[in-house]
Amino acid sequence: MxxxxxxxxxxxxxxxxxxxxxxxxxxxxxxxxxxxQEITVPLPPTFKDIHEQRVHMKQRLAAGFRLLAKFGWDEGVAGHATCRDPEYPDLFWVNAFGQHFGTIKASDLILVDHEGNIVRGNRLVNKAAFVIHGAVHDARPDVVCAVHTHSMYGKTFSTLGRPLLPISQDACAFYDDHSVYDKFGGVVFDAEEGERLVSSLGPKNKAIILQNHGLLTTGETIDAAFWWFVSMERCCQSQLLAEAAAINGYHDLRVIPDEIARGTWKNVGTARSGYAQFQPMLEIIIKEQPDCLL
Structure with missing residues (x-):
């Protein structure tokens, strides 16, 4: 209700x-x-058993990778997304090292633990994926899914070392709900770097801008986490364009007042909103590339 x-x-x-x-x-x-006729409401599904839920989640994760590939947000072996296993919350599913996002199927995903060991699957896992996502899943029980790639506008905006401004309705989804990690220490290979990153993300933010690196978004559902990434990437593009068009850069931008931005967040920034916003994209990618569900 x-x-x-x-x-x-x-x-x-x-x-x-x-x-x-x-x-x-x-x-x-x-x-x-x-x-x-009953009017259908797009709510997250309920499941009869764990197996059904796991299949659903792996299919959603694979579809999310296909969407990232469709937008061109793959970069060699960089980039990864994970989802927490519904039966074993200390384990998470992740893409295999070096597999193009546009080929990933649900059956290709690898199950790993928080110590960096492979539980299911026979392919390598990106070590940075384990360090970053393992730290996020360990510190934030509310996070079911986390998404990170080296998308063009996200990594470009990250060089500014500052948060997004609420300059549009869409950007208000991230108002007071994201942070900036301002220390780039190279490829994230050590646990201490992962812990610092999670500390910067904080206990409630859904996204973080990794300075000189890119974006990372999280969600209580896989759908929301992927939508926040899509939306945040586009908001980075929007602000970069706005600042480039303004005579005095970001000083000329008409920023939405705090009270209105906060109220708008309640409509466009909630977990429920993130889930709903992803459904049209999910529908089209599954229709175009149904093999992602296999």
């Missing part, structure tokens, strides 16, 4: 009491049946 009430913020799903017959397309009886 709480989720349905939240949906009422931005979607109409109450059935009208008005009785009409659409001439030429339905009879009076068909009109009565149409009025009885």
């Amino acid at each position: 709480a989720e349905e009430n939240e949906l009422k913020r931005y979607a109409i799903f109450n059935r009208s009491s008005r009785k009409v017959v659409l001439s030429g397309t339905e009879t009076a009886e068909e009109a009565k049946e149409a009025e009885k």
Whole structure:
């Protein structure tokens, strides 16, 4: 009920009491049946068992990789996304080292523990993926999925060493909900660097800008984590364009006032919003590349 009430913020799903017959397309009886149809609400699914949930999550993760590839956000062997296993929360699924995002299927994912050992799968795992994501999943039990790639505008914006400004409705999704890690120490190979990164992410933020590196987003669902990455990358692009177009750079930008930005976040920045926003992209990538579910 709480989720349905939240949906009422931005979607109409109450059935009208008005009785009409659409001439030429339905009879009076068909009109009565149409009025009885239940209006579906896009909520996260529930599962009969752990196996069903695990299959669903791995398929979502694989579809997310395909989407990243569609946008051109792959960069050699860099970039990774993980999801926490629903049965064993101290284990997480991750992409294999060196596999192109555009070829990843659900069955290709590797299961690893927080000590960096492979539990299921027979391919290598990017060590930076383990260090970064292992630290995030260990420190933040609320994080089901984390996404990081070296996308063009994210890594470009990261060189500024500052957070996104609330200059658009979309950017308000990250208002007071992301941080900047301002210490680049090279490729993230040691546990201490992972711990510093997680400390910078904080206990509640959903995203972090890694200075001189790129973006990392998290979510309570796989859907939300991938949507936040897509949205944050585009917000970085938007702000870079706005600053380039302004005579005095970011000093000329019309920043949304704090109170309004905070109120807008309640509509576009919640976990529920992130889940809903991802559904159209998920639908099209699965339709275009159904083999990702295998």
